[in-house]
Amino acid sequence: MQPYDPMQDFYQRGIQFLFRQGVAVVIAVSFLGVTVSATKLVWGRMERMEQDFEAKIERNNREWKASLDIARQDWRDCESKREALAVKFAALEVEVKRLHKKK
Numbered sequence: 001m002q003p004y005d006p007m008q009d010f011y012q013r014g015i016q017f018l019f020r021q022g023v024a025v026v027i028a029v030s031f032l033g034v035t036v037s038a039t040k041l042v043w044g045r046m047e048r049m050e051q052d053f054e055a056k057i058e059r060n061n062r063e064w065k066a067s068l069d070i071a072r073q074d075w076r077d078c079e080s081k082r083e084a085l086a087v088k089f090a091a092l093e094v095e096v097k098r099l100h101k102k103k
Helices: 007-022 022-100
Strands: none
Touching: 007 022
16 A cells, blocks of 8 residues: 555646636636737727827817917907007097197
């Protein structure tokens, strides 16, 4: 009779167990492959969506910048017209006071 070796017993039983569970291992590996593939596809889609969003933000910023430049130029034009009218008003006010004093 041979002496009992627990390591040898463990490996014999373990190998037999793994061979009996072969179908489950194949299914688990297949599921892992499908999960990894789906994760890669979703990750790529998220990257594309992020790039599209950043491009949209940049486009909106350019459009807003152009609109703001136009609005600022209009405001400067209105401000210069207001200043010119203020000067004319002051001149007319002086003229009215001078005419009023002559009477």
